[in-house]
Amino acid sequence: MEKKLTLAHGGGGEETQKLIKELFITHFKNPILERMEDSALLEVKGKIAYTTDSFTVKPYFFKGGDIGKLAVAGTVNDLAVSGARPLYMTASFILEEGFSLEDLERIVKSLSEEAKKAGIQIVAGDTKVLPKGGVDGIIIAASGLGEIIYDGLSSASLEEGDSIIVSGFIGDHGASVTAQRLGFELPIGSDCAPLWDLVKKVLKGGFKVKAMRDPTRGGLSAVLYEWAQSSQVDIQVEEEAIPVREEVWGICEFLGLEPYHLACEGRIVFAVESKDAQKVLEVIRSHPLGREAQIIGRVLRKSDQPKVLIKTPYGVERIMEPPAGELLPRIC
Amino acid sequence: MEKKLTLAHGGGGEETQKLIKELFITHFKNPILERMEDSALLEVKGKIAYTTDSFTVKPYFFKGGDIGKLAVAGTVNDLAVSGARPLYMTASFILEEGFSLEDLERIVKSLSEEAKKAGIQIVAGDTKVLPKGGVDGIIIAASGLGEIIYDGLSSASLEEGDSIIVSGFIGDHGASVTAQRLGFELPIGSDCAPLWDLVKKVLKGGFKVKAMRDPTRGGLSAVLYEWAQSSQVDIQVEEEAIPVREEVWGICEFLGLEPYHLACEGRIVFAVESKDAQKVLEVIRSHPLGREAQIIGRVLRKSDQPKVLIKTPYGVERIMEPPAGELLPRIC
Numbered sequence: 001m002e003k004k005l006t007l008a009h010g011g012g013g014e015e016t017q018k019l020i021k022e023l024f025i026t027h028f029k030n031p032i033l034e035r036m037e038d039s040a041l042l043e044v045k046g047k048i049a050y051t052t053d054s055f056t057v058k059p060y061f062f063k064g065g066d067i068g069k070l071a072v073a074g075t076v077n078d079l080a081v082s083g084a085r086p087l088y089m090t091a092s093f094i095l096e097e098g099f100s101l102e103d104l105e106r107i108v109k110s111l112s113e114e115a116k117k118a119g120i121q122i123v124a125g126d127t128k129v130l131p132k133g134g135v136d137g138i139i140i141a142a143s144g145l146g147e148i149i150y151d152g153l154s155s156a157s158l159e160e161g162d163s164i165i166v167s168g169f170i171g172d173h174g175a176s177v178t179a180q181r182l183g184f185e186l187p188i189g190s191d192c193a194p195l196w197d198l199v200k201k202v203l204k205g206g207f208k209v210k211a212m213r214d215p216t217r218g219g220l221s222a223v224l225y226e227w228a229q230s231s232q233v234d235i236q237v238e239e240e241a242i243p244v245r246e247e248v249w250g251i252c253e254f255l256g257l258e259p260y261h262l263a264c265e266g267r268i269v270f271a272v273e274s275k276d277a278q279k280v281l282e283v284i285r286s287h288p289l290g291r292e293a294q295i296i297g298r299v300l301r302k303s304d305q306p307k308v309l310i311k312t313p314y315g316v317e318r319i320m321e322p323p324a325g326e327l328l329p330r331i332c
Numbered sequence: 333m334e335k336k337l338t339l340a341h342g343g344g345g346e347e348t349q350k351l352i353k354e355l356f357i358t359h360f361k362n363p364i365l366e367r368m369e370d371s372a373l374l375e376v377k378g379k380i381a382y383t384t385d386s387f388t389v390k391p392y393f394f395k396g397g398d399i400g401k402l403a404v405a406g407t408v409n410d411l412a413v414s415g416a417r418p419l420y421m422t423a424s425f426i427l428e429e430g431f432s433l434e435d436l437e438r439i440v441k442s443l444s445e446e447a448k449k450a451g452i453q454i455v456a457g458d459t460k461v462l463p464k465g466g467v468d469g470i471i472i473a474a475s476g477l478g479e480i481i482y483d484g485l486s487s488a489s490l491e492e493g494d495s496i497i498v499s500g501f502i503g504d505h506g507a508s509v510t511a512q513r514l515g516f517e518l519p520i521g522s523d524c525a526p527l528w529d530l531v532k533k534v535l536k537g538g539f540k541v542k543a544m545r546d547p548t549r550g551g552l553s554a555v556l557y558e559w560a561q562s563s564q565v566d567i568q569v570e571e572e573a574i575p576v577r578e579e580v581w582g583i584c585e586f587l588g589l590e591p592y593h594l595a596c597e598g599r600i601v602f603a604v605e606s607k608d609a610q611k612v613l614e615v616i617r618s619h620p621l622g623r624e625a626q627i628i629g630r631v632l633r634k635s636d637q638p639k640v641l642i643k644t645p646y647g648v649e650r651i652m653e654p655p656a657g658e659l660l661p662r663i664c
Contacts, residue, residue, distance in 0.1 A: 006658070007657075007658035007661050008656065008657045008658045009658075010549075010658060010661070011549065011550065011655065011656070011657055011658030011661075012548070012549025012550030012551075012554050012595075012655055013550050013554065013654060013655035013656040013657060013658075014654060014655075014656050015656065015657070016549070016550075035486075037414060037485075037486070037487060038383060038410040038411075038413050038414055038545065038546070039381035039382055039383035039410055039411055039413075039414035039416065039476075039478070040381065040382045040383070041379060041380075041381055041414065041480065042379070042380050042381075042382055043378070043379055043380075044376055044377075044380055045376075045377055045378075046375070046376075046377075047373060047374070047375055048373070048374050048375075048376055049371035049372065049373055049374075050371055050372045050373075050374055050420060050422065050455060050456055050477065051370060051371035051372070051422070051456050052422035052423070052424045052456050052457065052458050052473070052475060053424065053458045054424045054426050054458055054460045054473055056426070056460050056462055056466070078370040078371055079370075079371055081370050081371075082369060082370055082371035082373065084371065088382060090382065090383070090384035090475050091384070092384045092385065092386045092473050092475075094386050094388070094426070094471055094473070123382060124382055124383050124384050124475075125384065126384050126385045126386055128386045128388050128471075129658070129661070130388055130468070130661065130662060131661050131662070133465070133468060134388070134467070134468045134661075134662065135466070135467045135468065135471070136462070136465060136466045136467065139426055139460075139467070139471070141384070141386055141424050141426070141473030143384060143422050143424075143456075143475035144371075145382065145477075146371070148373065153369075154367075154369070155369060213370065214370070216344070217342075217343065217344025217348070218343065218344030218345050218348075219344075222344050222345065263344075322345060322346060323343065323344055323345035323346075324340065324343070324345040324346050324347065325339075325340045325343055325345060325347070326338070326339035326340045326341075326342060326343030326345075326461070329339050329342070329343075329429075329461070329462065329463050329466075330462060330463070330466065
């Protein structure tokens with residue numbers, strides 16, 4: 001019979017201790033965690049970045065990843081775009097009574113393996129088991145700490161002429177998870193991936209990077225609008241330059257969505273000084289996760305009504321819709 | 333009409349920005365958070381403590397506190413018992429579509445006020461809104477960072493003769509939340525409180541403190557068993573010395589529970605060298621949140637079958653039941 005999680009696994013008694021030791025400590029194996037005290041003790045120095053995010057994707061296992069990999073990618077990428085080398089993360093598991101222990105182990109294993117690959121250590125955790133109906137399946141709440149190696153990034157620093165670059169196809173994560181939820185088979189999977197290694201290459205290249213952001217909730221459009229508003233500028237992108245897969249266009253047309261609003265979980269948007277744009281593009285493309293990178297647009301001008309414009313191949317300019325509402329909950 | 337949370341509040345678009353600015357930034361007001369980038373940038377030095385916990389209590393508003401205050405108390409106390417001055421925390425809100433915006437504001441306000449009083453800054457956050465049924469109401473996932481000011485605490489350091497002290501009545505939180513959930517009126521409320529100020533007084537007194545722990549899930553019994561196992565010792569407590577209110581005994585008898593298994597959210601258990609026990613007790617009692625502190629027992633001896641013994645007033649010794657199972661989910 002399949003083993004299921006019980007309320008006792010979250011009760012703080014023997015069953016909780018057993019679950020923590022046999023599952024979490026076994027997979028997350030590191031000396032900091034093995035102390036099993038109330039906090040992790042760490043040595044850090046200088047400026048650090050500190051971030052938090054909760055992950056609620058459904059299905060938990062999707063083409064190209066799972067909720068465990070997503071938690072690592074989300075945490076690592078939030079630190080990376082702050083110019084910080086990811087060092088430590090925490091993972092708090094919020095679970096529903098009756099959740100499959102086998103699925104939980106797959107998720108924990110995946111989280112652990114991705115964290116190792118990305119060079120981030122899981123140093124503290126928590127497990128809560130809620131009665132049936134208290135939560136639908138599993139949520140992972142994570143936080144991350146990193147050491148700032150590149151200072152001065154700010155979404156308020158964009159100026160006329162700066163170039164906008166994306167590191168790859170946009171919308172794969174949102175399109176692929178949505179398709180799976182609706183029961184179609186798409187040939188593409190999620191782009192979900194931790195990207196510190198790629199970001200590090202750019203930051204160490206001596207280029208003038210103004211801002212970086214991972215386009216998760218709200219997609220590319222949310223990032224560009226946030227920058228436009230923080231910097232009080234208009235941004236113009238070229239429709240033809242934005243890398244969007246055929247399959248993503250297909251599902252977007254079918255469902256009446258904009259690919260620019262779909263969440264990515266393994267892409268970075270960069271704002272860089274235009275003189276460095278071509279060289280930054282080459283560095284990104286030289287990385288296996290950045291082969292499809294493109295310069296997609298530029299900062300047009302100062303503006304007191306900041307907006308994002310899309311130029312079509314026919315030379316027509318239209319406004320990119322800012323993200324609004326929530327058509328696709330539990331995507332990330 | 334009462335305003336309710338919609339999926340759009342978590343979608344990453346305009347409504348999300350509005351909620352973040354009008355609710356979270358307004359209440360949590362601090363320059364680090366106002367940057368509104370993907371991570372908080374902080375200066376730290378030396379050894380730090382890093383912790384995480386999720387809070388799932390139901391009802392969200394209980395006598396003596398609410399889920400917001402609980403999140404601060406839980407985070408601050410986890411850092412305090414690690415010998416760390418609480419500095420920064422993150423708060424990730426996981427919310428159900430339809431949740432009352434008025435209740436959310438009360439919770440955010442309470443979290444913010446308690447954090448200010450406790451001297452911890454909320455530097456990063458996240459909001460997810462799940463479709464109806466995705467989560468029952470609200471969960472707050474928090475993490476915390478502190479600066480270690482007292483090094484060398486360890487649950488594996490207890491030795492024969494060490495004294496065990498609790499800072500006040502045990503079980504008030506568990507008893508009071510349970511009573512409320514069952515619909516009775518208890519005259520007592522939760523003990524929920526951040527205790528750094530009390531802990532700091534003890535740590536700065538020059539005493540030899542071996543270990544500290546906040547007895548949350550699994551209560552006093554979970555703490556004593558963890559120490560017994562980590563240090564490979566038997567611990568003996570005096571039944572008469574353990575401060576338990578009449579009303580807590582009453583509800584425990586009624587429901588067949590042990591007060592030693594009930595969660596506290598504003599108590600600390602200390603293990604100290606016996607020569608310092610009386611002086612530590614005086615310091616704790618001199619604090620408004622430690623007036624009912626008691627020396628409750630001592631480490632008896634090395635043991636390869638570690639256990640916790642209770643001595644009754646008649647001189648009989650019995651084994652304290654280790655916590656097991658989960659009779660009371662969503663207490664903390």
